[in-house]
Amino acid sequence: MSDSPADAAPPQVPAAPSAVVELRVRYAETDQMGVVYHANYLVWCEIGRTELIRTLGLPYAELERSVGILLAVADASLRYHASARYDDPIRVVTTLADVRSRTITFDYLIAHAETGERLVTARTTLVCLDRTGRPVTLPAMLRDAFGRS
């Protein structure tokens, strides 16, 4: 996670697009350990990147419906630093890490929204698919929005 462009960017380079979204831990998301079940952080990552894509003017629901492309997770890695608990306020910071011809990579920092305690850091790479599930080049509107024409 330490190689996120946002951290490394020298001043003259435009900051990588990023977005912040807050949510509250649901009872359904806890497990009998009394903390959030680990798979749910992937759901929060998805909420984070949806927000980032929306921020860039590209509602993802629209992308699927009208442009006819899907972004499917091809790779995911998560590091769990501390546990979220029921009703905790959570902040998800999503940063664009990389854009290639057929893939987009996002970095996530999931923290307690009040204490700022770091809970999970994660990275996912998504591949662009057409309606038949075949990998395709990112549409121009996506590349443009992500500042990589």
Next chain:
Amino acid sequence: MSDSPADAAPPQVPAAPSAVVELRVRYAETDQMGVVYHANYLVWCEIGRTELIRTLGLPYAELERSVGILLAVADASLRYHASARYDDPIRVVTTLADVRSRTITFDYLIAHAETGERLVTARTTLVCLDRTGRPVTLPAMLRDAFGRS
């Protein structure tokens, strides 16, 4: 749940179709109360009726794909009698309760597979929809399979 046809059926009437499926409680299905989160029983009901439909020779996945109809839950009611816990073996008994022109109703008895303890009784009514989401008459193959031509 006491009005299930299976319970009431006098000997000369053919028993209502039913199916039994077993599963084991997943960690992901527990919550911080240390028991199965209540919404998950609806997922188990769906596994039960899928099994019943399969038993009747109608794989539901096939129905959606080739026949082009969906069965959407229109009504659900659940009564929680006792709690399932992580790793418990669970038995779901699903019984056909009613078939009408556009709806099918199933009854469920969810119990601990070893002790037989009753955990949840439930009933759901599903409505038959075409691909555009409009309610339609049950296809003949479904009515036939359920013994109500």
Next chain:
Amino acid sequence: MSDSPADAAPPQVPAAPSAVVELRVRYAETDQMGVVYHANYLVWCEIGRTELIRTLGLPYAELERSVGILLAVADASLRYHASARYDDPIRVVTTLADVRSRTITFDYLIAHAETGERLVTARTTLVCLDRTGRPVTLPAMLRDAFGRS
């Protein structure tokens, strides 16, 4: 759902406590029908009643931790009127329907937050349990908060 106290209340009777919470449909909550999987509405109901309890000055997380009581769902019924879709803004209105010595009943109206279209109406009855899982009388602070001392 038609017997909700809020609907029936004549003007001189104080309105039943209620709370409104909004959320957005997550990708994870959809299924291959392209709509929200039906069990997820129970999760939203729980978010609604948590908000109502919080509004009354009783954070539920606190109740479990310090007072040592749990509210477990004993009965749930849902009627599905229309489907929510990915990224839809959703409004959950939760109303206190009944308070008895050991149980609390809530009514829910789940609607599309922008169009106001009614999606699901539901009712759940929760039973008060102590840490060993035995039903107990509602603590005074809960009864007071709900206006039934």
Next chain:
Amino acid sequence: MSDSPADAAPPQVPAAPSAVVELRVRYAETDQMGVVYHANYLVWCEIGRTELIRTLGLPYAELERSVGILLAVADASLRYHASARYDDPIRVVTTLADVRSRTITFDYLIAHAETGERLVTARTTLVCLDRTGRPVTLPAMLRDAFGRS
């Protein structure tokens, strides 16, 4: 995933413990893309390692209850090769990859049970925690069971 001990083991070295478990894709596990939502593979991994631990004579539910230790996921990585669909039969092969003083690492191969098509490969590292959430050395019974005394 290519460095799994099971793949590399020359004949004279005892094979790493492994376990196979089969399951069927639930409707609730699909999303509107028509395939299994990506976070659910982490749930299947957990089912896989539970089965491996059970195979070694250590029911995990027992470990939590009587020994008072938890195994919490500290790291997870997944690579998605192909998509599982509703009602597909799935096989999860879990292999012990590494045991250290406080951590255990598992490798997973998730495949279509009939065609053998590889769907997801994954690795998780779990850390041993006591009831207060502090990392502790693996209990002897766990180390013994995993063949690393």
